[in-house]
Every structure is written in structure tokens, then in C-alpha cells.
Amino acid sequence: xxxxxxxxxxxxxxxxxxxxxxxxxxxxxxxxxxxxxxxxxxxxxxxxxxxxxxxxxxxxxxxxxxxxxxxxxxxxxxxxxxxxxxxxxxxxxxxxxxxxxxxxxxxxxxxxxxxxxxxxxxxxxxxxxxxxxxxxxxxxxxxxxxxxxxxxxxxxxxxxxxxxxxxxxxxxxxxxxxxxxxxxxxxxxxxxxxxxxxxxxxxxxxxxxxxxxxxxxxxxxxxxxxxxxxxxxxxxxxxxxxxxxxxxxxxxxxxxxx
Amino acid sequence: xxxxxxxxxxxxxxxxxxxxxxxxxxxxxxxxxxxxxxxxxxxxxxxxxxxxxxxxxxxxxxxxxxxxxxxxxxxxxxxxxxxxxxxxxxxxxxxxxxxxxxxxxxxxxxxxxxxxxxxxxxxxxxxxxxxxxxxxxxxxxxxxxxxxxxxxxxxxxxxxxxxxxxxxxxxxxxxxxxxxxxxxxxxxxxxxxxxxxxxxxxxxxxxxxxxxx
Numbered sequence: 001x002x003x004x005x006x007x008x009x010x011x012x013x014x015x016x017x018x019x020x021x022x023x024x025x026x027x028x029x030x031x032x033x034x035x036x037x038x039x040x041x042x043x044x045x046x047x048x049x050x051x052x053x054x055x056x057x058x059x060x061x062x063x064x065x066x067x068x069x070x071x072x073x074x075x076x077x078x079x080x081x082x083x084x085x086x087x088x089x090x091x092x093x094x095x096x097x098x099x100x101x102x103x104x105x106x107x108x109x110x111x112x113x114x115x116x117x118x119x120x121x122x123x124x125x126x127x128x129x130x131x132x133x134x135x136x137x138x139x140x141x142x143x144x145x146x147x148x149x150x151x152x153x154x155x156x157x158x159x160x161x162x163x164x165x166x167x168x169x170x171x172x173x174x175x176x177x178x179x180x181x182x183x184x185x186x187x188x189x190x191x192x193x194x195x196x197x198x199x200x201x202x203x204x205x206x207x208x209x210x211x212x213x214x215x216x217x218x219x220x221x222x223x224x225x226x227x228x229x230x231x232x233x234x235x236x237x238x239x240x241x242x243x244x245x246x247x248x249x250x251x252x253x254x255x256x257x258x
Numbered sequence: 259x260x261x262x263x264x265x266x267x268x269x270x271x272x273x274x275x276x277x278x279x280x281x282x283x284x285x286x287x288x289x290x291x292x293x294x295x296x297x298x299x300x301x302x303x304x305x306x307x308x309x310x311x312x313x314x315x316x317x318x319x320x321x322x323x324x325x326x327x328x329x330x331x332x333x334x335x336x337x338x339x340x341x342x343x344x345x346x347x348x349x350x351x352x353x354x355x356x357x358x359x360x361x362x363x364x365x366x367x368x369x370x371x372x373x374x375x376x377x378x379x380x381x382x383x384x385x386x387x388x389x390x391x392x393x394x395x396x397x398x399x400x401x402x403x404x405x406x407x408x409x410x411x412x413x414x415x416x417x418x419x420x421x422x423x424x425x426x427x428x429x430x431x432x433x434x435x436x437x438x439x440x441x442x443x444x445x446x447x448x449x450x451x452x453x454x455x456x457x458x459x460x461x462x463x464x465x466x467x468x469x470x471x
Contacts, residue, residue: 041358044350119345131341134301135355135408136331138323142358 019240023214026140030148030214033141042146049150053112057158061107065162066169068099073170074178082180088188091170096197097257100163101204102249105212107162108155109241113216116147117237120220121230129221144221148213155209156202163201200256207252208245215241259416259449260300265309269295273309275469277451279415282442283467284460285453290421293455296471297420300453301335302326314416331359334409338421340401342393349389352408359412367411374407377437399430406434410441416449417441423459435463 036042072094073087080086120143123129129139167189175182219237223229259281265273269292277283287293298304300311302318311318316329335341342351352371353364375385380403393401402422409417419438423431442450452460 039358040361040363041354123344126344127341128343130303131337131343133303133326134330134333134335134337134341135358136327136329136333137355137358138327 019218022218026144026218027148027210027214029140030145033145034149036141036145037149042142045142046146046150049147050154052115053108053151054154054157057107057111057154058161060111061104061158061162062165064103064107065165068103069095069166069169069171070173072099072166073174077174077178077180084181084184084188085191086188087174087185088190089192091167091189092192092197095163095166095170096193096201097253098249100166101159101201101208102245104159104162104205105155105208105245106242108151108158108209109212109238109245112151112154113212113237113241114234116151116213116216117220117234118230120144120217121223121233122227124221124223125225125227125230140221144217147217148210151213151216152206152209155212156205159205159208160202196256200252204249204252207248211244211248212241215244259314260451261310261312262300263310263312265299265306265311267295267299267304267306270299270306270471273471277449277467279449280447281466282439282450282464283452283469284457284463284465285451285469285471286457286460287453287455287471290455292471293421293453297418297453301333301418302330331355331412332415334412334414334417336402336405336409336417336419336422338402338424339398340393340403340405342401342404344392344394346393347389348391348393348396348404351393351404352389352411355408356411370411371407374410374437375403377440378403378407378433399426399434402426403434406437410437413445415445415447417451419450419452421454421456421459422452423463424454424456426459431459432462439464 037046069091073091076087076090080090123143129143132139132142171182171185171189174180174185216237219233219240223233259279260277261275263274285296287296295304299306300313302311302313305319310320313329314332316325318326318329321329342348343354346354349364353362353367356362356367357364372382372385380388388396388400393404396404406419406422417438422434422438426434438450438452442448452463452465454460
């Protein structure tokens with residue numbers, strides 16, 4: 001008996017490559033078929049997705065953003081004292097470069113990734129995708145393309161919104177409770193903020209949005225006939241989204257800042 | 259209109275038949291399971307091990323995804339459970355295929371939908387309430403009626419009814435039967451196919467051909 005099961009590891013690696021191939025195919029299909037959003041019923045699915053993933057998450061993202069901003073700025077002030085330039089620099093490094101896109105993505109994975117994979121999975125089990133097919137509607141065009149667009153746009157906007165709220169929350173906290181000058185801190189932040197950093201942050205949000213949407217839709221659609229597959233697909237969607245988001249975060253950070 | 263050539267699956271062996279354009283046909287299977295399997299083969303959901311299926315002179319399983327969608331936009335299929343999309347309200351379900359395939363605005367379809375519900379004996383106040391609901395909790399006869407009206411709006415050349423009258427009250431069954439027979443007569447050359455395992459439920463349906471499978 002061996003402790004490391006080579007066969008199992010091999011199977012997992014093969015499965016991982018199969019998933020990656022499926023994700024890549026679905027991504028290419030979705031991007032190629034973006035013009036389908038001109039069709040009114042598909043646009044209606046997009047609007048619903050923007051509402052559920054984007055608008056409904058605004059208050060939660062704002063609350064978490066403000067809290068994270070307060071926590072980070074408190075730690076920074078503890079570390080460097082009332083040095084506005086250094087405080088601004090560290091805040092930008094942590095919130096804009098890293099935490100903004102990453103935490104927004106994690107919130108969306110927890111809120112919408114599971115919801116989408118479960119919804120699509122139950123539609124497969126209830127044969128609603130078959131029903132679309134016999135109405136002459138391609139289920140991938142109708143269900144996946146608008147969801148990919150909706151989630152990607154939502155993550156993109158929410159990540160930016162998260163960063164604004166975190167910085168605003170941090171600044172408000174320091175000026176009210178820590179007796180540090182608001183204007184000096186603001187100046188410090190603007191002096192540290194560079195267009196390149198904002199662009200990298202936006203690129204990360206875009207990539208994370210695509211990853212979350214593709215993985216969640218793919219896993220939801222992979223459900224075949226049994227209702228017990230739905231929670232398994234939801235779990236896979238969450239874990240694989242998280243994993244890919246962290247991997248791509250590392251890759252983009254290394255390429256951009258090293 | 260429908261042609262099956264030497265279809266072989268787990269349940270069917272060398273199954274062949276042809277239903278001509280303009281005819282009304284009953285297909286009676288031995289069990290509910292076979293009923294579903296046959297329907298799946300006909301509507302392109304389950305590729306048979308061998309044999310060919312032709313719908314409107316097109317070989318179903320040889321078509322590309324795009325051509326298959328185009329073909330099924332000309333065919334109406336009313337499923338036993340209505341085949342409704344659970345996250346769309348009744349009204350959105352009804353207008354989905356028409357607005358998807360023709361780009362028609364939902365408001366342009368209101369009069370036609372009202373007329374169809376009226377034929378089924380549903381009055382305007384109840385209809386107004388019904389169209390705003392999600393389909394999940396609706397009784398099965400309402401789901402089937404909604405599926406039927408949704409298919410009728412597409413004005414298809416071929417209509418396939420899957421166990422449409424099974425388990426319905428005699429009154430509801432008669433009304434739906436009248437609707438399907440009137441719909442068949444509305445357009446010359448329209449073909450209607452009733453598939454069921456419960457022969458009794460379609461005994462009053464007028465038919466040129468009866469196939470027992």
C-alpha cells in the first residue's frame with residue numbers, strides 16, 4: 001500500500017486539463033457571440049444578471065469595502081505613524097493593487113458563483129435546456145453568453161467601487177477618530193496613485209469576472225440528470241473559481257510589478 | 259414531414275414510419291418511458307444508435323447547431339409538463355420563442371395571446387393574474403396550456419403534442435382538444451402528431467393515421 005496514490009493524482013491532472021479545455025472553449029464561444037446581446041430576450045437575461053450580481057451586491061460590497069479600508073488604514077497608521085505620503089502609498093498598494101479586485105471577486109464567487117451554477121444545474125435536471133432546444137433556442141446562447149457578459153461587467157464595476165469605498169472609509173476613519181489631516185492623506189493617496197496601477201487593477205477585475213462567470217456556467221451546465229449533482233457542481237464552481245482567481249492574480253501581479 | 263428510417267435504440271429495433279404533410283396522426287407507445295424515448299429521438303434530443311430521422315425533409319441529426327435551431331423554430335412541441343422555463347414569468351415564457359426568432363415586440367402579441375386563452379376558457383381578469391406568476395407552482399393543465407399557446411404563437415408547420423390530454427379533467431381535455439384540432443385546420447398543410455401511451459386520452463382526437471409502437 002502506498003500513501004501517495006499515483007493513479008488518483010494522474011486522474012486529477014487529466015481532469016484539470018479537461019476542465020481548462022472546456023473553460024477555454026466556452027470563453028472563446030462567449031466572446032465570439034457577444035453580438036447576440038442585440039436580441040431582446042438575451043438582453044433581458046443580461047439585465048437580470050446585472051441586477052442580481054451587480055446592483056444587489058452594491059450595499060454588501062460597500063460595507064465590506066469600508067470595513068477593510070478602516071482595518072488597513074488603522075494598521076498602516078500603527079506602523080508608520082502620521083506620515084501621509086507613506087500611508088497613501090501603502091493604502092494604494094494594498095487596496096488598488098491587490099485587495100480591491102481580489103475581495104470583490106471573492107464576494108461575487110460566494111454570492112453569485114454558487115447561485116449561477118445551482119440555477120443552471122437545476123435547469124438541466126428539469127430538462128429546461130431541452131425545452132429551449134426544441135424551441136430552436138441554443139441554450140448556450142440564451143443562458144450562458146448573457147451571464148458571462150453580466151458577471152464580467154458586474155465584477156469589473158464592483159471591484160472599482162470596492163476600492164473607492166475602502167479608500168473613502170479609511171480616510172474618513174482616520175480624519176474622524178485618529179485625528180489625522182484628511183487633506184494631507186488625500187494628497188498622499190493621489191501622489192501615490194498612478195494610472196498604470198489603476199489599469200492593472202481594472203485588468204485583474206476583467207480577468208476575474210471572466211473566470212468566475214465561465215467556471216460557474218460551465219460547472220452548472222455539466223450537471224446531467226441527478227439533483228445530487230447540483231451541490232457538487234456548486235462546490236466545484238466555488239473552489240475552481242477561487243483557485244483560478246488566485247493563480248491569475250499572482251500571474252498578473254508578477255508580470256506587472258516585478 | 260416526419261420520417262424515421264430504421265431507428266435502433268435500446269428500446270426500438272428497426273423502427274420506420276412516415277407521416278405525410280397535412281395529416282393528423284396518433285402515435286401510441288407501450289409505456290410512458292417509451293413514449294418519452296420516442297419523443298426524444300424525434301425532436302433531436304437523443305441520437306439513435308443507428309437510423310435516420312427527418313423532420314420537414316431535413317435530417318435532424320446531420321444538421322449543424324445553427325441549422326437545427328432554424329429547423330426547430332418551424333416546429334411546435336408541447337411537452338407533457340409544459341416545458342416552461344422556471345425563472346421566467348408566464349408572460350415571458352409565452353413570448354420567448356416568438357421574440358427570439360422573429361424579433362416581434364411582446365406588446366404586439368397581446369391580442370393573440372388573449373384570444374388563445376379565451377379559447378381555453380380563461381377570462382381576462384384571471385389571465386392578468388396568471389401572466390405575472392412564475393410557472394413552478396401552477397397546476398399541470400395550466401402549464402400545458404401555456405406551453406400549447408407558446409407553441410401556437412410560432413405558427414409552426416408541424417405540431418407535436420406529448421401526452422397533452424393525459425390526466426386532465428374531461429372538460430379541460432375537451433377544450434385543449436378543440437384548440438389543437440382548430441389550430442390544425444387554421445393552416446393548410448399543417449401536420450399534427452399526438453404521442454401518448456394512454457390511448458384512452460386521445461380517443462376523441464380526429465386522426466388520419468394511427469401508429470402503434
